[in-house]
Every structure is written in structure tokens, then in C-alpha cells.
Amino acid sequence: MRQANVLYKKENAGVLTQLDDGSFLFKYHDEWFKDINKPAISLTLPKTQQEYLSEYLFPFFYNMLPEGSNKQTVCFENRIDTKDYFGILITTAKQDTIGAVTIKKIIP
Numbered sequence: 001m002r003q004a005n006v007l008y009k010k011e012n013a014g015v016l017t018q019l020d021d022g023s024f025l026f027k028y029h030d031e032w033f034k035d036i037n038k039p040a041i042s043l044t045l046p047k048t049q050q051e052y053l054s055e056y057l058f059p060f061f062y063n064m065l066p067e068g069s070n071k072q073t074v075c076f077e078n079r080i081d082t083k084d085y086f087g088i089l090i091t092t093a094k095q096d097t098i099g100a101v102t103i104k105k106i107i108p
Contacts, residue, residue: 001017001018001019001020002017002018002086002090002105003015003016003017003018003105003106004016004017004086004089004090004103004104004105004106005103005104005106006026006041006101006102006103007101007102007103007104008038008039008041008100008101009100010102011032011038012029012032013028013029013032013038013041013101014026014027014028014029014032014041015027015029015106016058016061016086016103018086022055023053023054023055023056024053024054024055024056024057024058024086025051025052025053026045026051026052026058027050027051027052028047028048028049030049032047033047033048033049041060041100041101042060042101044058044059044060045058045060057085057086057089061085061089061093061103062085064089064092064093064097064098064099064101064103065085065088065089065092066088066092071088074088074091074092075088078091089103090103090104090105
């Protein structure tokens with residue numbers, strides 16, 4: 001199991017988890033959910049207290065991944081399998097993303 005904090009404008013909004021079977025969970029932090037001034041991180045992941053579960057990386061997070069030669073370079077330089085989407089995400093989305101969301105690996 002691997003986990004990462006999902007930050008919205010540098011504030012902890014929730015946790016993204018890759019389970020041992022390769023599926024994914026996303027859950028908003030209770031504090032984020034309860035604060036009516038805090039938005040959902042995506043239209044496809046509305047604020048709820050329940051966990052979102054998917055066999056595949058959620059499209060919102062998948063769309064944060066590099067493509068083409070950029071993906072190949074990231075994978076080569078960091079020794080990441082090109083199909084390890086979670087690994088690529090936590091490597092590339094920790095600082096400089098197009099939107100307000102960044103991803104920070106949780107180190108056990």
C-alpha cells in the first residue's frame with residue numbers, strides 16, 4: 001500500500017491510496033469536508049465523507065501525469081516503470097502542477 005497527501009493550494013484536502021491489489025482510494029479529510037469554504041478538488045470528486053474507490057487511477061489524477069517524451073524521461077531518470085502511474089504521480093506532482101492540486105508522498 002502506498003499513500004500520498006492531496007493538497008489544494010498547499011492545504012491538506014485528502015489522501016490518495018494505492019492498495020496492494022493495485023486499486024485506488026481517495027478520501028477527503030474530515031476537517032476539509034466539514035469546512036463549507038473548502039472546495040472539492042475536482043468536479044469528478046465532489047466533497048463527501050465516503051471513500052472513492054476505483055480499479056484504476058482516478059481520471060483527475062491520471063490527467064496530471066506527463067505524456068510522451070516527458071513521461072519517458074521522468075521514468076528513465078527516476079527508474080520508474082512506465083505503467084506505475086502512482087509512482088509517476090508522486091514524483092512529478094509534488095511541486096509544479098498546472099492547477100491548485102499537488103501530491104506529497106506519505107513516507108511510512
